[in-house]
Amino acid sequence: METLGKVAVAIVVAVIVRWGWKLLNWVWLKPKKLEKWLRDEGYKGNPYKLLVGDMIGFATMMKEGKSKASPVTHDITSYALPFDHHIISKYGIN
Structure with missing residues (x-):
């Protein structure tokens, strides 16, 4: 029974970490990567601002x-x- 509880906790932690990574990627990493790519292509513009832009x-x-x-x-x-x-x-x- 003790092992089942540890497995459940590990699964919950893994799901939370995955959701956190997806959120971080969606909110910060992808926009900053796109901003860098556009600047490398020669486009100018306002810098990325978290969520509100x-x-x-x-x-x-x-x-x-x-x-x-x-x-x-x-x-x-x-x-x-x-x-x-x-x-x-x-x-x-x-």
Whole structure:
């Protein structure tokens, strides 16, 4: 009976370690590997931020963009898509 308990504990620990590794790989290792690959290819951009990414900056720019009056010109990208406009003007189009 004692051996059965040790085996059960070992299985539970193995499952937890595997889930932990998958989570770490999904949340941190794969995005950092992709970021490194893109930088090696010559792409520039914001560094990876754990889970939230650029969402805080995106929300802030959308709020600022909606608070301003839109211009009476055909070039409204800075008002309609402020985050995209910011990224393209900062890093260029690739």
